[in-house]
Amino acid sequence: MKLFFYTVLFTIPFIAFSQASVKPEPLPQQNVTNTYFDITLNDPYQFLENLDDTSVVTWMKDNSNYANSILDNISGKQAMLDKMMELINRTSASISSLQITDDNTYFYLKRVPGEEISKMYKRDGYDGKEVLFFDPTAYKKEEGKTYTVNSISPNIEGDKVAITVAANGSENPEILIFNKSGEKYDEILQLGRGVSWNLSGDSFFYNKLNSPDVTDMNRKMYTQVFTHKIGTDQNSDKVYFSKDQYEGLGIVDMEIPFVYYSKDTKYNILQAGSVDKNMQTFVNKASDDNKLWEPLTIRENKVVGIEANKKDIYFLTYDDATNYKIVKAPVEKPDFSNATTVIEESKSENITEMAITKDGLYFCTVKNGVEAKVYFLPNNKTQAIELELPFTAGSASISSKGSEFGDLWINISGWTSPNKRYLYRAENNLFTHQPLSTPAEYPELENIVAKEVMVKSHDGVMVPVSIIYNKNMKMNGQTPAAIYTYGSYGNSTSPFFSPITLAYTIYGGVLVVPHVRGGGELGDAWHKAGQKLNKPNTWKDAIATAEYIIKEGYTSPEKLSIFGGSAGGIMVGRSITERPDLFVAAAPMVGAMNTVRMEETPNGPVNTPEFGTVKDPEEFKGLLEMDSYHHLEPGTHYPATLITAGINDPRVIAWQPAKFAAKMQYDNSGNSPILLLTDFEGGHGGGVALTKALNNFSNVFSFFYWQSGHPDFKLNKKEK
Numbered sequence: 010m011k012l013f014f015y016t017v018l019f020t021i022p023f024i025a026f027s028q029a030s031v032k033p034e035p036l037p038q039q040n041v042t043n044t045y046f047d048i049t050l051n052d053p054y055q056f057l058e059n060l061d062d063t064s065v066v067t068w069m070k071d072n073s074n075y076a077n078s079i080l081d082n083i084s085g086k087q088a089m090l091d092k093m094m095e096l097i098n099r100t101s102a103s104i105s106s107l108q109i110t111d112d113n114t115y116f117y118l119k120r121v122p123g124e125e126i127s128k129m130y131k132r133d134g135y136d137g138k139e140v141l142f143f144d145p146t147a148y149k150k151e152e153g154k155t156y157t158v159n160s161i162s163p164n165i166e167g168d169k170v171a172i173t174v175a176a177n178g179s180e181n182p183e184i185l186i187f188n189k190s191g192e193k194y195d196e197i198l199q200l201g202r203g204v205s206w207n208l209s210g211d212s213f214f215y216n217k218l219n220s221p222d223v224t225d226m227n228r229k230m231y232t233q234v235f236t237h238k239i240g241t242d243q244n245s246d247k248v249y250f251s252k253d254q255y256e257g258l259g260i261v262d263m264e265i266p267f268v269y270y271s272k273d274t275k276y277n278i279l280q281a282g283s284v285d286k287n288m289q290t291f292v293n294k295a296s297d298d299n300k301l302w303e304p305l306t307i308r309e310n311k312v313v314g315i316e317a318n319k320k321d322i323y324f325l326t327y328d329d330a331t332n333y334k335i336v337k338a339p340v341e342k343p344d345f346s347n348a349t350t351v352i353e354e355s356k357s358e359n360i361t362e363m364a365i366t367k368d369g370l371y372f373c374t375v376k377n378g379v380e381a382k383v384y385f386l387p388n389n390k391t392q393a394i395e396l397e398l399p400f401t402a403g404s405a406s407i408s409s410k411g412s413e414f415g416d417l418w419i420n421i422s423g424w425t426s427p428n429k430r431y432l433y434r435a436e437n438n439l440f441t442h443q444p445l446s447t448p449a450e451y452p453e454l455e456n457i458v459a460k461e462v463m464v465k466s467h468d469g470v471m472v473p474v475s476i477i478y479n480k481n482m483k484m485n486g487q488t489p490a491a492i493y494t495y496g497s498y499g500n501s502t503s504p505f506f507s508p509i510t511l512a513y514t515i516y517g518g519v520l521v522v523p524h525v526r527g528g529g530e531l532g533d534a535w536h537k538a539g540q541k542l543n544k545p546n547t548w549k550d551a552i553a554t555a556e557y558i559i560k561e562g563y564t565s566p567e568k569l570s571i572f573g574g575s576a577g578g579i580m581v582g583r584s585i586t587e588r589p590d591l592f593v594a595a596a597p598m599v600g601a602m603n604t605v606r607m608e609e610t611p612n613g614p615v616n617t618p619e620f621g622t623v624k625d626p627e628e629f630k631g632l633l634e635m636d637s638y639h640h641l642e643p644g645t646h647y648p649a650t651l652i653t654a655g656i657n658d659p660r661v662i663a664w665q666p667a668k669f670a671a672k673m674q675y676d677n678s679g680n681s682p683i684l685l686l687t688d689f690e691g692g693h694g695g696g697v698a699l700t701k702a703l704n705n706f707s708n709v710f711s712f713f714y715w716q717s718g719h720p721d722f723k724l725n726k727k728e729k
Contacts, residue, residue, distance in 0.1 A: 030078030033071045035675040043605075046626045050605065050639060053675075054668045058609070060224060060656070069654075069667055069687045076651070076684035085721040086711035089512060093703045096508035098122035099449035106158070107445070109410055110167030114189070116142065117445070118158055125698035129158055129172065131191075135432075135443055142191050145174055152176070157696040164206035164213070165272055169239065171204045171213060178692030179657040181221045186239060198243045201235075205269035208295060212238045214249060214268040214277075223659040223692075228611040234268045234279075249300070250279060258291060258302060263614040270295060273317045273412050274340050278305065285618035286499055286536075288312045292343060303344070310345040311533075316365045318412030323351070323370065325363055327533040330354035335363060335372060352386065352393060359532045361501075364409045366417050368435040373405045377473040378501050378530025379461050381405035383419055385435060399431060399440050403459075403504025418443070424459035424477050427451065427506045451508075453515055456480050459504070464523065466546070466553040470538075473530060474554050475504065476563065478519040484562035489717040490519035490569050491710075492554060496527035496547040497576035498619055499536035509706050516714060516721065519563050525550035525580065541621045542631040548583040555584070555591045566591050570648075570713035574598035574694065575661055576619075582637025582669065585648050592648040594681075594716040596709045599653055599661050599693055602669035603638040605629075610662040638665075641672045646679035649716045651709060654685070657692035681716075 038053035057065050080086065097103065105127065107117040113134045118127035129143040145156045154176040163170040168189045173182040184198035200218040207213060214236055220228045234250040237243065250268055252260050260266060264281040271278055276292040279302060287310070291302035306312040306324065313333075314325035321337040324345060328334075335352035338345060351370070352360070358374035361381075365371070369387040376382075381402040386393040396419075398405070403423035410416055415434055422428035427449065432441045458480045463471040482488055491513065494502050502522055510520055524530040526546040527539025539547040551571065558564055569592050573581045578600015585595045607613040608623055620635070621628030633639060641647075650673060654666040670685035677683055686708070691697055694705075714722035 030074050032075055033068070033674075036068060036671045038675065045605075045623055045629050045633075048629075048633070050633075052606075054671045055606075057667050057671060058606070058664045060662075060664060065664075065667075068671075069656075069663070069685065070689070072670065072685040073687045073689070076686040079682060079684060079724065080651075080686070080708045080712060082725040083711045083715050084723050084725055085516075085714065085719075086707050088721075089516070089711055090700075090703050090707035092515065093509055093512045093707060094700070096449075096451070096453075096511060097699070097703075099451070099508075101447035102445070103127070104445035106161050108161045108163055110163045111165055111410060111413075112167045114163070114167040116161050116163055116170055118161070119446075120699065125700060126155065126157055129161065131189075140191075143172065143185075143187070148174060149176075155690075155696070155698055159696065160202070160204070162204040162206065162213070164210040165208065166210050169206075169210060171206075173202055173204070175696055177657055177690050178655060178688075178694065178696040179221070179223070180659045180692055180696075181218070184215065184237075194239060196237075196240070196242055198237060198246075201237075201243075203267040203269075205267070207236075207270055208272065208275075212236055214270070216265060216267050223611065223657060224662065226609075226611050228659070229265060229615060230262045232265055234266050255302060260289075263617065264289075265615070271317055273319050274322060274343070276343070278315075283615045283618055284498055286313045288315070290315070305343055306345045312345065314363060316363055316370075318365050323363060323365065324348055325360060325372075331534040332356070332358065332532040333360035335360065335370070351391075352384075358382065359529070361529075362407060364407045364417065365412050366409045366435070367412055367415050371407050371409075371417055373407055375404070375501070375503065375530070377461065377463075378524040378528070379403050379473060379475060379504050381421065381503070383407060387435065396433070399429070399442070400426065402426075422506050423504045424475060424506065425454050425457050451511065453511060457511075457514055462557075464550075464554050464557045467549045468546075470526075470546075470550075472526070472550045472553065473524040474557070475522040475524070476519060476558070477510070477514060477522075478563070479514065479517065482517070482519070486559065486562050486565040486568070488517060488519055488564050488568060489714055489719055490521055490558060490564035491713055492521045492523065492551060492569070492571040494523050494525050494528070494551060494573060494580060495575075495577040496525040496539055496550075496573075496580050499527075499529035499533065501529045503530075509703070512706075513710050516710075516719065518710075518714070519558070521554060521558055521563075523551055523554035525554075527580075540619060541628055542634075544579070544620070544631055544635045545583075548580050548587065551580050551584050552588050552591065555588070559591070567593050568717040570594040570596070570717065572596035572598065572709055572713075574600060576601055578602055578661070578666075579604065579635050579637065583635060583640065585650070586637055586640040586642075589645060589647050594649040594651070594713045596651040596653070596712065597637070597666065597669070598705075598709070599655055599658055600637075600666055600669075601661050602636075602652075603665045604632045604636045605639060606665075607632070610665075612660050612662070638669045638672060641669070641676045643676045644678045645676060647673060647677045647681060647683065649681040649683070649712070651684045651686065651712050653705070654687040655692040655694070656687060656689045660693045663687060684712075 040053045103120045120127040131142045132139045160173045184201040186194040201215040203216040235246040260281045279291040281289045287308040290305040311328040316323045334354045336348035338348040363372040383396045384393040402421035417433045460476045578597035581597040623629045652670045654663040674683045
């Protein structure tokens with residue numbers, strides 16, 4: 010859910026100033042009231058929740074036309090977009106979604122300069138000859154839609170592979186199945202995801218959505234797991250798991266079941282998924298026809314990750330360990346209650362992930378969200394050793410082929426260090442650089458530095474903050490700056506390198522990333538401190554960061570902007586509704602802006618473990634406090650705001666941003682532009698062409714620079 014959601018690039022300027030680009034008048038209100046316990050709320054734009062109403066859609070389109078007419082006529086926007094494209098295209102290829110099979114076949118997505126969509130390739134081993142495997146741009150070309158590959162799932166032997174594709178960011182997947190030579194099987198499975206192959210390699214498990222309609226409240230309720238046999242029609246697939254079959258397991262309507270086969274343990278593992286990171290899992294023997302599920306972990310075990318070899322199952326848990334520890338249980342008695350500790354909790358480092366090879370257990374840690382390390386616990390040893398990484402890492406991730414192989418791949422990066430991929434072998438303690446494309450040079454980084462500071466928040470808690478800026482800048486408060494963060498689900502905003510954010514700093518701006526509560530940078534306690542009734546800490550940490558960088562001379566309220574997407578929209582919306590005086594511009598991108606009404610959407614119930622439910626009187630108060638829509642006040646001078654939505658968005662339904670935009674336009678007492686930009690061919694942000702993605706970021710950054718008075722970004726024509 011991190012970064013995001015994209016608008017169509019206008020290429021003919023005069024179209025943008027057609028009649029449709031006239032600034033829409035504030036939308037008249039049609040107030041209704043909703044009562045929750047003893048609190049009655051006015052909702053003047055609840056009628057916008059009807060996305061089937063043509064007048065609602067027309068209003069959204071008029072606003073989008075006007076927003077584009079402004080954004081596409083900001084001088085410097087096209088140059089910024091071109092610079093982003095040039096920076097990205099310095100590498101020979103962009104590689105993602107790499108899967109390596111037991112026989113060392115590489116399947117991955119690759120986009121080369123000049124292409125808009127990644128295509129799927131394969132090769133035999135790292136040094137093997139690359140061949141094009143699947144081209145999504147040719148799939149159903151007659152429909153005129155943009156299909157992208159969302160997942161790649163080879164079977165254990167690597168002789169078959171299932172992929173999921175979806176059109177226009179809808180997240181309505183289709184499963185396609187191929188043999189190793191690239192020949193496609195006839196069947197296409199609709200609305201399937203979460204593919205896991207059985208040992209035989211001729212069938213797999215998958216979960217199926219109930220409806221393609223992103224507004225259907227039953228879309229994710231009581232979904233089932235099916236088994237599919239290769240070469241048969243989807244209609245003949247059998248239900249392998251449903252809630253009704255196993256009432257005694259306690260799986261509720263909002264939890265999404267997935268089943269996957271573990272080749273090391275020979276178990277089928279059932280996971281009941283929601284945004285609750287505490288894993289509820291069950292196991293059965295893959296050969297057991299009666300499918301008797303036994304508990305593996307319950308929510309109270311506080312397990313967030315599972316790995317295994319043939320002897321033991323390892324659990325990453327924060328049970329009595331807010332910074333996480335690793336425990337293990339024997340495969341013969343895998344229940345968590347039989348586990349013993351193998352890696353104790355660190356007082357200063359947070360364990361983030363683990364992987365197993367034939368040589369032992371590897372795990373990553375992070376300190377303050379920005380200092381990453383990798384450790385190795387050899388088999389039959391009790392003391393882990395720290396690996397000496399090739400360079401200091403802000404973030405690190407690891408992967409392996411499993412417990413039968415010695416290969417471990419480590420990816421490390423930082424704010425100013427492009428990601429590098431290394432193969433590590435324990436037998437000789439050797440790192441081998443294995444780039445999947447030609448590394449790029451970025452001389453623009455010469456004067457860009459990343460500074461890590463601790464900022465005191467409203468309640469005295471010290472918050473880690475990353476500040477990325479040109480070391481030669483004058484600390485006179487006249488530099489544009491942008492705050493970005495997320496702060497939900499325990500997800501950390503780890504140091505990442507991106508040509509997109511590099512383009513922002515090239516124009517002299519300061520990028521500021523507060524590691525706010527609600528994220529996982531400082532362990533589970535940090536997450537809990539920004540969850541449900543504690544959610545105000547998320548935006549108050551951001552506000553404290555804004556006050557700090559203003560006080561220290563990095564920027565000023567007339568130069569400071571703030572942006573974030575999805576659940577990060579809560580942080581943006583409440584920062585500018587609580588302290589509109591601190592910011593000149595803001596961009597909540599496909600943001601959760603009306604949290605009190607979130608459970609009226611298909612994706613709402615599954616999010617209640619993170620944000621709360623209106624069915625509980627105390628949790629309702631928390632939802633109301635984080636609701637940006639209900640905190641808009643008439644007669645307030647709000648910052649210039651660019652609000653985005655996706656009509657196919659299955660995660661944050663389009664009417665949430667739309668309602669926020671309508672009320673903000675109505676309540677705003679100043680002349681700052683309040684723009685609503687809806688993508689009528691997209692969803693939550695993924696699954697789009699590259700130019701469309703970059704256009705979205707150039708929209709945001711040029712909007713910010715325009716509002717902060719940057720000389721390279723001015724409106725070419727007066728709005729009508």
